[in-house]
Amino acid sequence: MSYKQASYDEPFIGELRSGTTYKIPGKVDPGVLEDLPEGTRREYLPLPEVAEYDVVRHFTRLSQMNYSVDLGMYPLGSCTMKFNPKFADRISTFEGFSEIHPLQPEKSVQGSLRIMYELQEYLKDLSDMDAITLQPLAGAHGEYTGILIIRKYHEDRGELDSRTEIIIPDSAHGTNPASAAMGGFDVVEIPSNEKGTVDLEALKAALSEKTAAFMITNPNTLGIFEDQITEIAKLVHEAGALLYYDGANFNAIMGVTSPGLMGFDIVHFNLHKTFATPHGGGGPGSGPVAVKAHLKDFLPVPTVAKDGGRYFLDFSHPKSIGRISSYYGSFNMMLRAWSYITYHGADGLKENTVNAVLNANYLAKKLEGKFKIPYKPLKKHELVLSTENTGKRALDLAKYLIDNGIHAPTVYFPLIVHEAMMIEPTETVSKADLDQYAEVLLKGLEAGDGELKGMPKNLAVGRIDEVRAARELKVRWNLE
Amino acid sequence: MSVNQEHKEMLNFLQIKDKAELFSDVPQNVRKKNMKMNPGISEFELLEEARNYSLMNKGPGMINFLGNGLYDRVIPTSVDSLIGRTEFLTSYTPYQAEMSQGVLQSLFEYQSLMCQLTGMDVTNSSMYDGYTALGEAVRMAYRINEKSEVLLPETIYNGKLEVIKSYLAGLHVKLLFYKVNMKTGHIDLGDIQSKVNDNTCAILCEQPNGLGIIDENVFSLHELKKNALLIAYVDPISLGILREPGSYGADIVIAEGQQLGIHRSFGGPLLGILSFKNDHIRRSPGRIIGQSVDSNGKRAFVMTLQTREQHIRREKAMSNICTNQALMAIAAASYLSIVGADGLKKVATLTYQNAKNLKIALEKSGKLTPNQLSGKPFSDVLASFAAPIDGLQDKLYEKGILGGVPLSRFLSHGKGETIPNSFFFSATEKTQEHDISGLVSALEVIS
Numbered sequence: 049m050s051y052k053q054a055s056y057d058e059p060f061i062g063e064l065r066s067g068t069t070y071k072i073p074g075k076v077d078p079g080v081l082e083d084l085p086e087g088t089r090r091e092y093l094p095l096p097e098v099a100e101y102d103v104v105r106h107f108t109r110l111s112q113m114n115y116s117v118d119l120g121m122y123p124l125g126s127c128t129m130k131f132n133p134k135f136a137d138r139i140s141t142f143e144g145f146s147e148i149h150p151l152q153p154e155k156s157v158q159g160s161l162r163i164m165y166e167l168q169e170y171l172k173d174l175s176d177m178d179a180i181t182l183q184p185l186a187g188a189h190g191e192y193t194g195i196l197i198i199r200k201y202h203e204d205r206g207e208l209d210s211r212t213e214i215i216i217p218d219s220a221h222g223t224n225p226a227s228a229a230m231g232g233f234d235v236v237e238i239p240s241n242e243k244g245t246v247d248l249e250a251l252k253a254a255l256s257e258k259t260a261a262f263m264i265t266n267p268n269t270l271g272i273f274e275d276q277i278t279e280i281a282k283l284v285h286e287a288g289a290l291l292y293y294d295g296a297n298f299n300a301i302m303g304v305t306s307p308g309l310m311g312f313d314i315v316h317f318n319l320h321k322t323f324a325t326p327h328g329g330g331g332p333g334s335g336p337v338a339v340k341a342h343l344k345d346f347l348p349v350p351t352v353a354k355d356g357g358r359y360f361l362d363f364s365h366p367k368s369i370g371r372i373s374s375y376y377g378s379f380n381m382m383l384r385a386w387s388y389i390t391y392h393g394a395d396g397l398k399e400n401t402v403n404a405v406l407n408a409n410y411l412a413k414k415l416e417g418k419f420k421i422p423y424k425p426l427k428k429h430e431l432v433l434s435t436e437n438t439g440k441r442a443l444d445l446a447k448y449l450i451d452n453g454i455h456a457p458t459v460y461f462p463l464i465v466h467e468a469m470m471i472e473p474t475e476t477v478s479k480a481d482l483d484q485y486a487e488v489l490l491k492g493l494e495a496g497d498g499e500l501k502g503m504p505k506n507l508a509v510g511r512i513d514e515v516r517a518a519r520e521l522k523v524r525w526n527l528e
Numbered sequence: 529m530s531v532n533q534e535h536k537e538m539l540n541f542l543q544i545k546d547k548a549e550l551f552s553d554v555p556q557n558v559r560k561k562n563m564k565m566n567p568g569i570s571e572f573e574l575l576e577e578a579r580n581y582s583l584m585n586k587g588p589g590m591i592n593f594l595g596n597g598l599y600d601r602v603i604p605t606s607v608d609s610l611i612g613r614t615e616f617l618t619s620y621t622p623y624q625a626e627m628s629q630g631v632l633q634s635l636f637e638y639q640s641l642m643c644q645l646t647g648m649d650v651t652n653s654s655m656y657d658g659y660t661a662l663g664e665a666v667r668m669a670y671r672i673n674e675k676s677e678v679l680l681p682e683t684i685y686n687g688k689l690e691v692i693k694s695y696l697a698g699l700h701v702k703l704l705f706y707k708v709n710m711k712t713g714h715i716d717l718g719d720i721q722s723k724v725n726d727n728t729c730a731i732l733c734e735q736p737n738g739l740g741i742i743d744e745n746v747f748s749l750h751e752l753k754k755n756a757l758l759i760a761y762v763d764p765i766s767l768g769i770l771r772e773p774g775s776y777g778a779d780i781v782i783a784e785g786q787q788l789g790i791h792r793s794f795g796g797p798l799l800g801i802l803s804f805k806n807d808h809i810r811r812s813p814g815r816i817i818g819q820s821v822d823s824n825g826k827r828a829f830v831m832t833l834q835t836r837e838q839h840i841r842r843e844k845a846m847s848n849i850c851t852n853q854a855l856m857a858i859a860a861a862s863y864l865s866i867v868g869a870d871g872l873k874k875v876a877t878l879t880y881q882n883a884k885n886l887k888i889a890l891e892k893s894g895k896l897t898p899n900q901l902s903g904k905p906f907s908d909v910l911a912s913f914a915a916p917i918d919g920l921q922d923k924l925y926e927k928g929i930l931g932g933v934p935l936s937r938f939l940s941h942g943k944g945e946t947i948p949n950s951f952f953f954s955a956t957e958k959t960q961e962h963d964i965s966g967l968v969s970a971l972e973v974i975s
Contacts, residue, residue, distance in 0.1 A: 058633065062637070062640065068868035068871055070868070070871055072875055072957060073602065073957070076877050076878060076881065080881045081880070084742065084769070084904070085744040085903075086744070087747060087771075088742055088744050088747070088770055089769060089771065090767065090772060093767075093768065095645070095869040095872060096641075096869075097868045097870070098865055098868065103610075103862060104606050104610065107613070107858070108610070110629070110630040110631075110634050111610075111613040111630045112630065113633075114615040114616065114619055114627070114628050115624070116618040116619040117618035117619070118618045122620065127620055129620055135575060137617075138575065139574075139582075141608075142582040144584075144585040145793065146793050147587060147600070148793065148794045149587065149594040149598060149600070149792050149795075151598075151933050152594065152930055153921055155925070156587055157794065159584030160794045162584065163581055169564075169565075170565055173565050174565075185656040185657065185797075186851035187851060188848040188850045188851065191848065196694060196697055199698075222839035222840070222845070223838050223848050225838075225843035226838035226841070226848035228843065229843035229844070230698065230847065231697050231698045235842075273554060275553050275555060277558065303560060304559065305558045305559055305560050306558075306560050309560060310558050326614075327620050327621070328617055328853075328854050329616050329619045329620070329621070329634075330621040330622065330635075330653070330654075330851065330854030331654065331656075331854045331856075332656075332797035332851070332856060348694075370691075370694055371690035371691050372691060373660055374597065374657045374658055374659040374691070374784065374796075375794075375795030375798075376794070376795055376796070377796055378796035380796060381797060387574060390568075390569065391569060392568045394563040394565045394566065394567055396568040402550065403547075405547075405550045405551070406535065406542075406550060409550060410538045410541060414541075426552065426553055447626070450624050455624060456624050458623070478534060479534035479537060502823070508626070508629040508630075509626050509629055509822040509824075510823040510824050510828075511823045512820055512821070512823075513820045514625075514830050516820045517818035517819065517829075517830045520820070521818060521833075522818060523636075523639060523650055523809070523816055523818050523832070524643045524649075524650065525637070525640040525819075
């Protein structure tokens with residue numbers, strides 16, 4: 049494969065000296081700052097003085113040194129990097145959406161509130177949950193919101209002091225234990241069984257009157273469906289605990305089953321995964337949280353409600369956990385998710401899920417035999433392989449992939465698989481993409497170790513010294 | 529379910545007849561039977577429907593005095609163009625650094641620019657928004673000194689207070705309130721001094737403060753903070769003319785970055801700016817981009833100090849934050865680069881000037897009491913009316929004006945006295961003389 053990423057010796061924007069050209073409108077009255085209270089004025093403001101054309105060229109050149117979904121397959125496991133539809137980009141720039149202040153009178157924001165209300169209904173429909181907040185700003189923020197709801201639920205029942213533990217499988221996303229710990233809970237980790245699913249005996253042993261909740265994702269991070277989910281829900285509920293659904297893998301089951309049907313009490317969604325809102329190089333995201341009816345009163349305020357034809361912000365939840373962010377959530381991301389769901393509809397969303405699962409299973413079978421693919425053969429949206437049997441390191445193979453112009457999978461996660469590669473193709477790749485991916489990955493096995501260590505060669509930079517970055521800690525420029 | 533030629537080949541390869549077999553592991557009792565939502569529609573129909581919804585909103589083109597954290601500011605077209613580059617827009621967190629140098633260098637530049645703006649040593653590569661960044665800052669302060677009392681101004685907005693409380697769940701931290709002089713609008717240094725003790729974890733100050741006032745008392749806080757940390761919540765535009773927090777001893781600085789080139793979009797996505805002193809870097813939350821070199825010695829960037837983060841440290845991580853606001857950080861970096869030092873100074877100066885003129889015009893209108901705050905507003909002008917006005921915001925809206933949010937909407941948590949019949953009107957560099965005269969004429973006929 050012949051591939052070269054753009055590679056510029058791009059200076060820092062602070063090093064360019066072409067002089068500011070941008071015009072700020074308005075006329076400053078001479079001496080207007082003279083009456084500022086004494087000692088409040090800034091003496092020196094070190095900011096770039098660069099022509100607008102130079103700023104545009106600078107960041108455009110930088111952008112060319114960045115891979116993205118619009119360039120090709122981006123199969124990071126658990127990240128659901130699917131095609132981000134362009135209609136959503138366009139809709140998000142409609143002035144009636146982008147130029148609206150959150151403190152405007154309710155009657156002036158009926159369009160936005162209607163979008164939010166309809167998105168609430170969509171997500172409830174897809175998840176079979178009863179009530180929802182759109183306020184959380186990312187998946188982990190949704191998890192923390194869920195943890196606060198768990199606290200409030202047990203507090204309301206007078207059991208918060210005794211229910212101090214949250215159980216989490218060893219295959220869980222790192223955010224799960226981090227969110228639980230942030231909310232003041234002790235984390236109890238349980239091992240997976242030989243099928244790669246929750247070990248029921250281990251769960252039974254861990255559950256007690258100290259358990260506040262059990263957090264899992266289904267399918268789990270191994271891409272395997274937890275087929276004993278009904279039994280799990282029963283055990284958790286019998287112990288007086290709540291069952292939390294990490295929605296990072298929702299793309300695997302949408303329209304086929306749902307967290308509500310599986311017996312979950314709390315769910316978070318990742319609009320930037322399942323519902324194709326662009327991830328922007330790391331964010332913004334959006335992480336709505338849905339609950340069953342018995343937890344409705346604990347949701348953060350406000351939610352969006354409807355009275356006849358009028359939509360309004362509802363602050364009336366009597367036992368609410370309160371507020372968790374500045375306003376009502378990331379509206380622009382909600383708008384994009386609303387667009388995605390409206391466009392695909394009930395039929396299209398399910399078809400997307402089915403095709404995502406087809407793609408993951410196809411790729412798994414293509415790679416089977418060459419790599420060890422532990423646990424059950426039937427996958428959902430992603431597959432986890434180990435490179436251990438090949439004698440190659442997952443990191444080196446990842447660099448081989450990127451050197452060939454396609455993005456690597458998530459590596460070294462989940463932690464329970466050695467030399468793991470976690471591959472999530474999503475529905476928006478073709479068979480040809482998958483064939484090529486498998487071909488390149490297998491070809492990487494033939495490369496010598498020395499050759500692999502020297503990769504990447506075709507990208508903006510070669511292999512980066514991460515240890516040095518942590519040791520020297522240069523986290524800002526020094527232009528003196 | 530559509531089965532195209534490629535799918536047929538894939539099914540054959542998998543030796544299955546029907547895609548339904550891929551879900552044989554999903555038990556019958558949890559299978560989804562039906563959905564309420566409609567089938568999909570075409571892009572053309574979707575754009576029509578979305579446009580109709582957008583037209584149900586009103587606001588663009590109206591006279592606008594809404595602020596209190598988010599503002600209608602001049603956004604260079606180039607900012608939208610740059611963050612619309614799909615290489616930025618449709619990429620993930622830069623886990624494969626060699627393939628993601630564009631995002632990494634842009635975020636490194638964001639970190640550097642924010643350090644220059646705030647006068648601090650380190651800025652992380654972004655938090656969700658101002659309030660959540662403040663919540664994380666209080667947690668961070670607690671991690672640093674493990675002391676139990678946090679001092680907040682009694683004029684802190686409800687929203688900020690509630691978010692701080694949400695972020696403190698599970699920690700044994702007590703929130704105490706210090707007084708603000710309701711005549712001048714300045715924080716009460718004597719009251720703070722009386723409340724600072726060996727258990728004080730942090731003191732929060734705001735610049736401008738919750739009443740919108742440029743508060744020179746903030747600059748003296750470092751003299752009486754003892755061993756507590758000083759957390760400054762600042763308006764990033766104001767730093768074009770007001771002293772940077774690094775110059776008055778702040779340990780942690782928080783700002784809402786929406787004003788730096790980001791559309792208001794009904795409140796999101798926003799940008800949480802978190803800056804701090806070098807000493808605290810290992811106790812800080814969120815992603816940090818570091819500079820290193822590649823195998824050829826060329827400058828290169830990676831995410832660094834990841835051992836603080838959730839994907840490595842799990843329950844021992846500094847925070848659970850994973851996804852942040854990277855694209856908004858790139859917007860802010862391009863905004864500051866385009867407007868430059870002179871541009872930011874002009875934006876800040878015009879804001880101050882327009883707020884001053886707005887305040888004078890309101891005072892002359894004859895509708896206000898003679899006792900207005902004596903402190904000077906930066907952008908949010910608090911106007912105390914001589915008589916109560918019910919539903920002022922709605923009444924102004926009927927006259928084509930946005931603004932007039934009551935102070936009680938922000939300060940209903942019952943801490944301290946409040947100022948009766950007070951409403952906010954906010955100015956920016958876009959505020960025109962005729963906007964102000966339009967507001968004054970509208971107020972003449974409202975009671």
